[in-house]
Amino acid sequence: MSEDQLRRNVRTFQAEFQRGWPDGPVVVMPSIKANYGLALRRILTEEGAGCDTFGPGELHAALSTGVPPDVISFNGSSKTEELLVRAVNAGARITLDSTREVELVIAAAERASRAARVRLRVRPDFDFAARSDFYSGPVSLRTASQMYKPGIATESLAGAARRLLDAKGVELTGVMMHAGRHTTNLRVWSRMMQRYVEVIGRLREASGGWEPREIDIGGGFAVPRDPFGRSDGRRLAAPNAPSIAQYARAITRALRKELKRIGMSTALRLEVEPGRSIYGNAGIHLASVTNIKHQTAPVDYTWIETDTSDSFLPDVNLERNRWTVCIADRAADPATVVADVVGISCNFDVIVPAANLPEVRVGDILAFIDTGAYQDANATNFNALPRPATVLVTGDQSEIVKRAETIEDVFTRDVIPERLAATGPKVPVSFSK
Numbered sequence: 001m002s003e004d005q006l007r008r009n010v011r012t013f014q015a016e017f018q019r020g021w022p023d024g025p026v027v028v029m030p031s032i033k034a035n036y037g038l039a040l041r042r043i044l045t046e047e048g049a050g051c052d053t054f055g056p057g058e059l060h061a062a063l064s065t066g067v068p069p070d071v072i073s074f075n076g077s078s079k080t081e082e083l084l085v086r087a088v089n090a091g092a093r094i095t096l097d098s099t100r101e102v103e104l105v106i107a108a109a110e111r112a113s114r115a116a117r118v119r120l121r122v123r124p125d126f127d128f129a130a131r132s133d134f135y136s137g138p139v140s141l142r143t144a145s146q147m148y149k150p151g152i153a154t155e156s157l158a159g160a161a162r163r164l165l166d167a168k169g170v171e172l173t174g175v176m177m178h179a180g181r182h183t184t185n186l187r188v189w190s191r192m193m194q195r196y197v198e199v200i201g202r203l204r205e206a207s208g209g210w211e212p213r214e215i216d217i218g219g220g221f222a223v224p225r226d227p228f229g230r231s232d233g234r235r236l237a238a239p240n241a242p243s244i245a246q247y248a249r250a251i252t253r254a255l256r257k258e259l260k261r262i263g264m265s266t267a268l269r270l271e272v273e274p275g276r277s278i279y280g281n282a283g284i285h286l287a288s289v290t291n292i293k294h295q296t297a298p299v300d301y302t303w304i305e306t307d308t309s310d311s312f313l314p315d316v317n318l319e320r321n322r323w324t325v326c327i328a329d330r331a332a333d334p335a336t337v338v339a340d341v342v343g344i345s346c347n348f349d350v351i352v353p354a355a356n357l358p359e360v361r362v363g364d365i366l367a368f369i370d371t372g373a374y375q376d377a378n379a380t381n382f383n384a385l386p387r388p389a390t391v392l393v394t395g396d397q398s399e400i401v402k403r404a405e406t407i408e409d410v411f412t413r414d415v416i417p418e419r420l421a422a423t424g425p426k427v428p429v430s431f432s433k
């Protein structure tokens with residue numbers, strides 16, 4: 001992971017969104033789910049960034065790396081009362097996901113030592129013609145976003161707001177939405193903001209005039225050299241995604257215009273929760289070429305075998321990503337070979353299908369670019385493979401910030417009950433590290 005790129009990304013988000021939002025503060029709250037490495041989070045905390053968290057583990061990561069609670073959003077779809085008490089006591093803001101959570105947070109606030117600051121997660125209806133990139137087939141943005149579970153049903157919003165406004169020890173501060181990485185089309189993003197503000201306007205009417213002090217637009221901004229959804233060939237030639245500056249301009253313009261149209265002030269706190277676009281292009285995954293296998297018949301095919309796996313770069317399957325791959329010390333050499341770059345697992349394990357590379361040799365190091373978001377976070381131990389280390393790089397300095405797993409780590413949670421260990425052949429228990 002590149003420390004400098006991480007810092008550049010968060011600074012660019014802050015500067016560009018603030019440029020488009022002159023009347024109120026902008027808080028960038030990188031989504032820690034994209035990469036919950038603690039050293040990386042310390043860098044973002046040093047930069048003054050807030051944090052979008054989901055569940056107890058991410059809340060712990062944010063608090064233990066010094067994120068000020070005032071800029072933590074505690075998200076998630078199945079919070080317990082205990083967890084809510086912990087979050088309220090810590091001073092984190094709670095983003096409510098259902099009417100059930102409205103009641104839970106009121107109960108938690110009674111038990112907590114301070115007021116609960118809460119926001120409503122809403123579900124705007126994107127009822128215009130636009131397609132979601134989430135699926136390889138044609139699925140509309142409206143259908144895709146409505147199938148996504150988070151948020152309070154629109155018909156229940158006003159009741160939830162009134163209940164919270166009447167409750168003791170609870171302060172309703174804002175609204176939040178997150179749609180995800182459905183599109184890179186900025187006109188569609190503008191229309192999404194328009195529908196978001198419509199929800200806010202209707203909520204104001206139905207709640208007797210309540211207005212949010214903070215509006216959180218979530219994440220979903222693509223990585224600039226966008227790998228998303230390109231592995232099926234359909235979008236191989238897709239252009240680069242918009243820059244952070246272009247996203248910021250489109251989104252802040254649309255928000256300001258729509259808020260003014262409904263007569264609401266823009267002197268409020270704007271929050272963004274970028275995940276992939278903060279961590280993605282700060283990361284490179286390295287692997288060694290272990291073998292080059294070729295057959296001519298019945299089908300002419302070449303595989304470049306490596307010591308990594310799609311288990312460690314899982315978005316090739318989860319999000320149909322097409323990774324940019326190069327030979328680390330010959331990145332600029334012209335491509336002369338077309339071959340599948342494959343991993344070590346027993347699956348198909350195609351990490352980059354039909355990759356264009358220079359002549360590859362056993363022992364070459366391959367670099368998979370833009371892999372800093374979601375890959376380590378989603379990596380699995382399939383085939384009992386230990387997961388790789390993370391190295392933080394700045395200038396000519398490199399430090400291990402997450403050690404590689406050992407085989408013992410992979411089995412560390414396993415227990416063979418005494419009654420099974422005691423029967424049959426003896427169990428050898430130690431592994432060499």
Ligand SMILES: Cc1ncc(COP(=O)(O)O)c(C=O)c1O
Pocket residue numbers: 031033034052075178180181218219220221273274275276277
């Ligand atoms: C609530 C919330 N905010 C932000 C994000 C970050 O999204 P992305 O990585 O697409 O920017 C997510 C991702 O799922 C999310 O659930």
